[in-house]
Amino acid sequence: xxxxxxxxxxxxxxxxxxxxxxxxxxxxxxxxxxxxxxxxxxxxxxxxxxxxxxxxxxxxxxxxxxxxxxxxxxxxxxxxxxxxxxxxxxxxxxxxxxxxxxxxxxxxxxxxxxxxxxxxxxxxxxxx
Numbered sequence: 001x002x003x004x005x006x007x008x009x010x011x012x013x014x015x016x017x018x019x020x021x022x023x024x025x026x027x028x029x030x031x032x033x034x035x036x037x038x039x040x041x042x043x044x045x046x047x048x049x050x051x052x053x054x055x056x057x058x059x060x061x062x063x064x065x066x067x068x069x070x071x072x073x074x075x076x077x078x079x080x081x082x083x084x085x086x087x088x089x090x091x092x093x094x095x096x097x098x099x100x101x102x103x104x105x106x107x108x109x110x111x112x113x114x115x116x117x118x119x120x121x122x123x124x125x126x127x128x
Contacts, residue, residue, distance in 0.1 A: 015120060016082045016085070016087045016115075016117045016120075017080045017081075017082050017087055019039055019087075019117065019120060019121065019122060020080060020087045020089060020115050020122065021077060021080060022038075022039060023036075023039035023040070023122060024075050024077060024089070024091070026038075026039070027039065027060075027064070028064065028075050029074055029075055031064065031068055033060075033061040033064055033065070036057050036060070036061065037057075039121060039122055040057050040121055040122045040123075041118050041119070041121040041122060041123040043118075043123060044056060044057050044121075044122060044123055044124070044125075045123070045124050045125075046059070046060050046124075046125045047124065047125065047126045047127075048113070048125055048126060048127030049063060069098075070097065070098060071095055071096065071097060071098060072095070072096050072097075072098055073093060073094060073095045073096075074093075074094045075091045075092070075093055075094075075111075076091060076092040076093075076094065077089060077090075077091055078090040078091060078092055078110075085116055085117045085118065086114060086115065086116055086117070087114070087115040087117060088112070088113070088114055088115075089112070089113045089114075089115065090110070090111075090112055091110070091111045091112075091113065092108055092109070092110055092111075093108065093109050093110075093111055094106050094107075094108050095107050095108075095109070111127060111128075112127070112128040113125060113126065113127050113128070114126045114128070
């Protein structure tokens with residue numbers, strides 16, 4: 001006999017993790033900010049942004065555009081885990097000035113993010 005409740009929770013966990021992984025790859029790493037609507041809820045708030053005017057999807061798009069004009073960066077997902085409507089991501093951020101991209105000029109930092117999901121989409125993000 002199958003436990004439908006645990007099957008449903010597992011499916012939601014995998015779906016939530018897939019959404020976060022795709023968001024980080026498509027939007028952050030590849031810069032396809034026009035694809036954000038596939039991943040973020042219309043009421044999305046990114047509490048990791050430095051100013052409240054940047055804490056929505058349009059603000060994140062602006063922030064990424066500014067970053068891409070001066071830095072080369074890549075988020076490497078170390079691990080993803082989920083519990084209920086939250087996805088926890090451990091990432092490694094590789095950053096270098098655009099004109100000096102090499103192993104010697106790249107800085108790497110570990111980051112920990114929390115994503116809250118709503119109806120299969122990211123509705124909130126915090127950075128620790």
